[in-house]
Amino acid sequence: xxxxxxxxxxxxxxxxxxxxxxxxxxxxxxxxxxxxxxxxxxxxxxxxxxxxxxxxxxxxxxxxxxxxxxxxxxxxxxxxxxxxxxxxxxxxxxxxxxxxxxxxxxxxxxxxxxxxxxxxxxxxxxxxxxxxxxxxxxxxxxxxxxxxxxxxxxxxxxxxxxxxxxxxxxxxxxxxxxxxxxxxxxxxxxxxxxxxxxxxxxxxxxxxxxxxxxxxxxxxxxxxxxxxxxxxxxxxxxxxxxxxxx
Amino acid sequence: xxxxxxxxxxxxxxxxxxxxxxxxxxxxxxxxxxxxxxxxxxxxxxxxxxxxxxxxxxxxxxxxxxxxxxxxxxxxxxxxxxxxxxxxxxxxxxxxxxxxxxxxxxxxxxxxxxxxxxxxxxxxxxxxxxxxxxxxxxxxxxxxxxxxxxxxxxxxxxxxxxxxxxxxxxxxxxxxxxxxxxxxxxxxxxxxxxxxxxxxx
Numbered sequence: 001x002x003x004x005x006x007x008x009x010x011x012x013x014x015x016x017x018x019x020x021x022x023x024x025x026x027x028x029x030x031x032x033x034x035x036x037x038x039x040x041x042x043x044x045x046x047x048x049x050x051x052x053x054x055x056x057x058x059x060x061x062x063x064x065x066x067x068x069x070x071x072x073x074x075x076x077x078x079x080x081x082x083x084x085x086x087x088x089x090x091x092x093x094x095x096x097x098x099x100x101x102x103x104x105x106x107x108x109x110x111x112x113x114x115x116x117x118x119x120x121x122x123x124x125x126x127x128x129x130x131x132x133x134x135x136x137x138x139x140x141x142x143x144x145x146x147x148x149x150x151x152x153x154x155x156x157x158x159x160x161x162x163x164x165x166x167x168x169x170x171x172x173x174x175x176x177x178x179x180x181x182x183x184x185x186x187x188x189x190x191x192x193x194x195x196x197x198x199x200x201x202x203x204x205x206x207x208x209x210x211x212x213x214x215x216x217x218x219x220x221x222x223x224x225x226x227x228x229x230x231x232x233x234x235x236x237x238x239x240x241x242x243x244x245x246x
Numbered sequence: 247x248x249x250x251x252x253x254x255x256x257x258x259x260x261x262x263x264x265x266x267x268x269x270x271x272x273x274x275x276x277x278x279x280x281x282x283x284x285x286x287x288x289x290x291x292x293x294x295x296x297x298x299x300x301x302x303x304x305x306x307x308x309x310x311x312x313x314x315x316x317x318x319x320x321x322x323x324x325x326x327x328x329x330x331x332x333x334x335x336x337x338x339x340x341x342x343x344x345x346x347x348x349x350x351x352x353x354x355x356x357x358x359x360x361x362x363x364x365x366x367x368x369x370x371x372x373x374x375x376x377x378x379x380x381x382x383x384x385x386x387x388x389x390x391x392x393x394x395x396x397x398x399x400x401x402x403x404x405x406x407x408x409x410x411x412x413x414x415x416x417x418x419x420x421x422x423x424x425x426x427x428x429x430x431x432x433x434x435x436x437x438x439x440x441x442x443x444x445x446x447x
């Protein structure tokens with residue numbers, strides 16, 4: 001298996017996708033004396049899972065998603081499932097299996113929703129796996145993750161890089177509209193407004209693009225701009241305000 | 247520079263011929279083609295036996311890729327091979343000329359959909375494509391359709407949702423083709439062929 005990810009041209013059109021990918025690659029290509037854990041964090045809706053998908057596929061990583069119900073045993077079993085290895089019976093044996101397989105295959109490990117682990121002591125098992133395999137590890141979580149990880153001092157010192165997910169830029173907004181809206185062209189001025197109301201959230205941008213496309217098709221338009229959209233509402237993610245009677 | 251033998255890990259799931267060969271190579275470390283086939287074919291019924299030529303095909307690729315080393319040619323002695331770079335339980339995907347193949351498109355889609363959770367065909371296609379090995383839209387559409395029929399995905403309009411409880415393992419479900427001979431007079435399937443279309447490279 002090729003271990004160094006494909007250096008091909010930037011297939012990652014969105015800001016956070018490029019950031020996530022380059023952060024993981026930094027951990028993969030790090031010099032041997034540097035630590036190999038990287039952390040990618042940010043609020044929900046910023047497109048972290050899209051970024052994690054691209055990083056996983058491009059670097060042939062092993063991806064697992066932590067759950068609130070994870071015990072040490074469940075965590076090890078989930079990672080082994082991702083690796084395609086028949087799990088042994090005890091946690092200690094499984095830990096050896098994971099370390100061996102990661103070390104031999106030189107695949108990076110990506111753990112999503114790490115907040116669940118950082119709130120309890122389970123995070124130490126990731127450190128064990130890292131220590132015994134020296135495999136690159138990427139942790140993904142919510143905004144408050146760095147603060148939560150600070151409690152685990154032995155963990156904190158092994159982090160090579162902290163990468164905060166960035167709010168969606170206008171550029172991202174354009175890319176998303178090209179990606180999602182195949183039948184209708186959305187004009188720049190309307191896109192700028194979509195970007196404004198989204199507050200950096202990729203999810204809200206996608207919802208609005210879908211809404212605009214739907215409306216445009218109803219009206220039979222090929223292009224939708226700000227003037228044509230008029231005073232219609234865009235999705236802001238906020239609960240609707242009280243209706244005023246005229 | 248042979249490594250210490252790996253004893254801990256064996257692959258999960260049903261193995262393809264190549265995966266069986268790879269598992270045997272990791273076990274034996276040094277072997278002739280005869281050794282390899284003997285190790286792989288124990289306890290298997292005749293039909294599932296892996297032929298020497300199939301083993302040879304895979305070995306040629308592995309030798310050219312530098313994963314398996316070839317011993318010296320000795321007259322009247324069978325060629326000895328040695329596993330020099332153990333890359334874990336996954337059988338390396340090599341072509342016969344020794345170049346490596348990326349993971350199959352379906353495997354990449356299978357992986358991508360469990361991370362995305364909720365996606366459209368187009369999003370999945372973009373997420374699962376890598377430089378040099380793009381996934382076609384029609385391929386993504388076909389595969390999602392089959393997985394939805396199999397109960398792995400929930401479909402609503404153009405979007406799909408992956409059902410996490412149905413993540414059965416790291417290998418992607420495969421769409422197989424079976425040819426059947428059907429007799430309309432007696433309303434019976436008289437003969438079914440072995441399934442084709444497994445991801446067996």
